[in-house]
Amino acid sequence: MNRRSFTLEHFFYILAFIIALGIRTHDLGMLPLSEHEANLALQALDVARGSQPLITSQPGYILWTGGLFFIMGSGDAVARLLPAVIGSLLILVPYVLRHQLGRKAAVILAFAFALDPGLIALSRMADGQVIALVFALLAACFLLAKKSGWGGVFAGLAFLGGPMLWQGLLGLSLAAVWSRLSVRRMQDICPDGSRREYQWSLKQALVFFAGTLFFMGTLFFRVPTGLNAAAANIVNYIRGWNQVPAVYIQQVLMAFPAYEILPLALGAWGGIRGWIVQDEIDVFFSRWFLIAVLLILIYPSRQVLDLCWALIPLWVLAARQLNRETFSLSSDWVQISVHALLVFILLGFILFNLVNMAGKEPGTYDVRLPWVGIGGAVLLIVFASIGVAWGWSLGLSRRGLVWGIGTFLVIFTLSAAWNAAGLGRRPSAELWRADSLFSGQDLLLETIGDVSEWNTGIRDNLDVSVVGLESSALRWSLRGFLSSKFVEYLPELSEPSAIITDQNEMVALAEEYSGQDLVVEQETKWEQLLSVDWINWMFLRNIQSAKRYLILWVRSDLFPGVESFHQDNEE
Numbered sequence: 282m283n284r285r286s287f288t289l290e291h292f293f294y295i296l297a298f299i300i301a302l303g304i305r306t307h308d309l310g311m312l313p314l315s316e317h318e319a320n321l322a323l324q325a326l327d328v329a330r331g332s333q334p335l336i337t338s339q340p341g342y343i344l345w346t347g348g349l350f351f352i353m354g355s356g357d358a359v360a361r362l363l364p365a366v367i368g369s370l371l372i373l374v375p376y377v378l379r380h381q382l383g384r385k386a387a388v389i390l391a392f393a394f395a396l397d398p399g400l401i402a403l404s405r406m407a408d409g410q411v412i413a414l415v416f417a418l419l420a421a422c423f424l425l426a427k428k429s430g431w432g433g434v435f436a437g438l439a440f441l442g443g444p445m446l447w448q449g450l451l452g453l454s455l456a457a458v459w460s461r462l463s464v465r466r467m468q469d470i471c472p473d474g475s476r477r478e479y480q481w482s483l484k485q486a487l488v489f490f491a492g493t494l495f496f497m498g499t500l501f502f503r504v505p506t507g508l509n510a511a512a513a514n515i516v517n518y519i520r521g522w523n524q525v526p527a528v529y530i531q532q533v534l535m536a537f538p539a540y541e542i543l544p545l546a547l548g549a550w551g552g553i554r555g556w557i558v559q560d561e562i563d564v565f566f567s568r569w570f571l572i573a574v575l576l577i578l579i580y581p582s583r584q585v586l587d588l589c590w591a592l593i594p595l596w597v598l599a600a601r602q603l604n605r606e607t608f609s610l611s612s613d614w615v616q617i618s619v620h621a622l623l624v625f626i627l628l629g630f631i632l633f634n635l636v637n638m639a640g641k642e643p644g645t646y647d648v649r650l651p652w653v654g655i656g657g658a659v660l661l662i663v664f665a666s667i668g669v670a671w672g673w674s675l676g677l678s679r680r681g682l683v684w685g686i687g688t689f690l691v692i693f694t695l696s697a698a699w700n701a702a703g704l705g706r707r708p709s710a711e712l713w714r715a716d717s718l719f720s721g722q723d724l725l726l727e728t729i730g731d732v733s734e735w736n737t738g739i740r741d742n743l744d745v746s747v748v749g750l751e752s753s754a755l756r757w758s759l760r761g762f763l764s765s766k767f768v769e770y771l772p773e774l775s776e777p778s779a780i781i782t783d784q785n786e787m788v789a790l791a792e793e794y795s796g797q798d799l800v801v802e803q804e805t806k807w808e809q810l811l812s813v814d815w816i817n818w819m820f821l822r823n824i825q826s827a828k829r830y831l832i833l834w835v836r837s838d839l840f841p842g843v844e845s846f847h848q849d850n851e852e
Contacts, residue, residue, distance in 0.1 A: 290379075293388045298372045301395035304702060305365040305404045310358030312703050313722035317715050318407035319757035322360040326350055326760065328504055338517055339409030340507035341441030344500040346407070355760065360407040368404025368411045369395075370419070374593075375600075377422040381562065382597065383604060390600035397596065398540040398694065398701035402713035403589050405702055413442025414589055417449055424486065433486035437493030441511050444518035449590040452576050456569035456594075460561070521582030528583050531815075532807050536585055536712050539819050540697040541592065543690040548595040551602030563601060566594040585712045606683055617681045620669050624685025627658040634658075636820045700822070707822040709803040719754040721801035721831070726758060728797070728833060729779055733762075736778075736839050746777040750831070755781070755801070778839055784830035794834040801831045 314322055321343055327334035328347025336343050346363050353359050371394045379387035394400060403411045416439035424432035439446055498507045537545050548570065555563020573591035577583050634651040662682075670678035699705060701713050709718035733743035744764035747755060748771050759765040771780065776793070784798060803826045810818065818824045 290384060290388060294372060294376050294391055297388075297391040297395045298369055300392070301369040301372055302366065304396070304401060304698070305368050306362070307702070308704065309361050309365060309405065310356060312357070312708055313719045314357055314360060314407055314754060314757055315714070315716045315719055316752065316754045318360065319719075319753040321409070322346065322355070322407050322757055323753055323760075325360070326355050328500070329355070333504060333506060336504070336506050336510040338510055338514060339412075339441075339443035340498055340510040341412045341438065342407070342409030342443070343510075344441075344498070344504055344507050347504075348500060357407075361405055364406060364408060364411045365404050367415050368400065371400065371415050374415075374418050374422055377419070377426055381425075382601060386601045386604040389603055390596060393544065393596045393600055396695065396698050397544070397592060398698040399536065399586070399589050399592050399713060401698050402701040402703075402711070403586050406586075406715065408715070409441070409443040410445050410586060410589075411442075413439050413446035414449060414593075415439075416442060417446055418593065421453070429482040429485040430489045433489030434493045436486065437490045438497060440490075440494060440514075441498050441507070442514075444514045444521065445587060445590075447515055447518040448576060448580065448587060449573075452573040452590055453569060455572045456565060459568050459572070460565045463564075521580060524581045526581045526583065528585060529808055530578055531810075532712055533577060533583065533585055533588060535815060535819075536588055539712065540694075540701060541588075541595070543687075543694045544592065544595045544599040546686075546690065547599035547602045549598075551598035554602065555598070563598060566597045569594040570598070584715055586715060603687075606680070606687075616669065616673055616677055617684065620665065620678065620681025621685035621688065623665055624662055624682055625689050627662050628686065628689045631655050631658050632820075635816070638816075705822065707824075709826060710805055710818065710822040710824045712807075714805075717804035717829075719758075719801060720803050721799040722754075722758045725781075725799055725801070725831075725833060728835075729762070732779065732835050732839055735841050743778045745779045745781065746771060746775070747781045750781065750783060755831075776836060778836055780834040782832050782834065784832055793837055795837050795840070796832045796834045798830045798832050800828050803828055 320337075321339060324334045324336055324343045325346040328344060329350035334343075342363065346360060349359055349363060353362075372391045375382065375387040375390035375394065382390065403414070416435045420432050420435035420439055423429075423435060494508070494511065496502075498511050499505050500507065548567075551563055552567035552570070554560070555567055570591055573594065574588075577587045577591065580587070634655050638651050666678045666682050669681060700708075700711055703711065705711070708714075709720065729743055729745060730740035734740045737743070741761045742764070743762060745759060745762050745766075747759070747765065747767045749769060751767065756767065771777075780794065806825045806827060809825060814824070
C-alpha cells in the first residue's frame with residue numbers, strides 16, 4: 282500500500298498559499314467600499330437580514346457574503362473577505378497541473394499567482410469576478426485530470442461568479458478550437474513526451490454541476506432568486522457588447538509596463554521559443570494569451586481587471602521559461618553573481634533618473650543630462666556583458682544578464698503588487714480600480730458619530746436624512762444608523778438632526794444648521810493623460826483627480842455648549 286508522504290514540494294505550495302492569503306487579507310478594510318462594491322455588499326446585507334432582495338448579478342458573491350455578514354457582522358473587511366480567500370485558492374491550479382506543466386514550473390507558477398499585482402487587486406475587491414476566474418480554472422483543471430465530479434462542482438461555483446465568466450470562457454474556448462484545428466485532437470503532452478487523450482464523464486459532471494448550482498445558487502434554498510441572477514449573467518455579458526466603452530484602450534495596455542513587465546518579458550520569451558520549437562503547451566498558452574487580450578480590447582464594457590484572464594496564460598509561459606533559466610551553483614558562480622549585481626545596480630541607476638525626471642516640471646531643468654546618464658548605464662550593461670562573454674563564456678554572460686534583470690524586475694513587481702493592493706500612498710491612482718474612491722467615509726462617520734454621542738450617549742443613534750442623493754457607497758456607510766433615510770426632498774416642518782446634501786444644494790433651514798463640506802469621492806481622469814503624464818503616473822502616481830463634495834448639515838442646537846450660550850445671551 283503506497284502512502285503519500287509530505288514532501289518539500291508540498292511545503293512550497295503551502296508557503297505560496299500562506300503568502301497569497303496574507304497579502305490578500307492584510308489591512309483588508311483600510312479602504313472604504315467603492316460605489317460598485319457597496320452596491321453588491323448592500324444586496325448581501327439584505328440577504329443576511331433575511332429579506333429577498335432582487336439580485337442583479339454575481340449571485341455567488343452576494344449570497345455567500347450574506348452568509349458571512351450573518352455570522353460575522355457587516356464591515357468593509359468582511360465584505361472583501363470571501364474574494365480574498367477564494368483568490369488565494371488560485372494556488373491549487375498549478376498544483377493540479379504540475380504533471381503537465383512540470384513540477385518546478387508549477388511551483389514557480391504558484392508563487393507567481395500569489396504575488397501578481399493584478400490577481401491581488403482582483404482578490405481584494407468586494408466583487409464576484411475572482412469567483413468566476415478561480416473556479417472556472419479549477420473546473421477546467423479537474424476535468425483535464427479526469428475528475429468529473431470535482432470539475433462539475435467548480436463549474437457550478439464559477440457559473441455563479443458573474444458576467445465576466447463568459448469573457449474568460451470565450452477566450453479559452455477559442456484558444457482550444459485554434460489548437461484543435463492545428464493538431465486534430467486535444468492531447469496531453471506529458472513531461473516524458475507521451476500523449477494521452479482526456480476522457481471524463483459528461484453525465485457525472487452535469488449532475489454535480491446542477492447540484493452545486495441549486496444548493497449554492499440559492500444559499501441552500503433560502504434565496505431562490507439567486508438562480509435567476511445566475512441565468513441573467515450571460516445576458517448581461519452579451520449586452521456589454523452594445524455599450525459605450527467606459528475604459529480607454531490605453532488604460533488596459535498601460536497595465537503591462539506598470540505592473541506586469543516581468544511576466545510580459547518572460548512570457549514573450551517563452552511564447553516565441555514555443556513557436557520556434559513547436560512546444561504544444563507553450564503554443565497553446567500563447568494563443569490563449571493573444572486571444573484574451575484581443576477580446577478585452579474589443580469588448581466595449583471592458584475593465585482593466587479583465588486582464589486577469591490574460592495573466593493566467595502569460596504567467597504559465599513565464600514560469601515555464603523561468604524554469605529553464607534555473608540557477609545552479611558552479612565554479613563560475615562568482616562571475617555570474619558579480620555580473621548580475623552590476624546589471625542590477627545599473628538598472629537601479631536608470632530607474633532613479635527616470636523617477637527624478639518624472640518628479641520635475643517640464644522646462645525647469647536640462648533634460649539632456651538624465652538621458653545621457655541613462656544612455657551611459659545602458660552602454661555599460663552592454664559592454665560588461667560583452668566583456669564577460671569574451672573573457673569567460675557566452676552562457677555565463679547570458680546567465681548573469683538574465684539574473685540581474687530578473688532580480689530587478691522581481692522587486693519592481695513586488696512594489697507594484699503593494700500598490701495594486703491599495704496599500705500605497707495613492708490608492709485612488711491605481712489602474713485596477715473599477716470606479717472612484719469613496720474617500721470621505723471616515724470623516725463623515727466620525728463627525729456624525731461625535732454629534733450622536735454628545736446628545737444620546739450612543740454613536741449610531743442620530744437621525745440622518747440624505748436629500749436628493751442616490752449613492753450605494755453612502756448607503757453602505759450609513760447602514761449602522763437605523764434612523765437614516767434617503768429622500769428626494771426635505772418635507773416641510775421637518776428638522777432632522779443631520780442632513781447630507783450635494784455641494785450645489787442648500788438647505789432651506791440653513792439658519793438653524795451648521796454645514797461642513799466633505800470630499801467624498803476622488804475620480805481619476807485617465808482620459809486626460811498624455812504620453813508624458815503616463816510616465817509621471819507610472820513612477821510617482823501623480824495624476825489629476827476630480828473631487829466630489831458633499832455637505833453635512835448638523836442642527837446647531839446639537840453642538841455642546843450651544844444651549845448655554847443662548848441662555849447667556851438672553852440674560
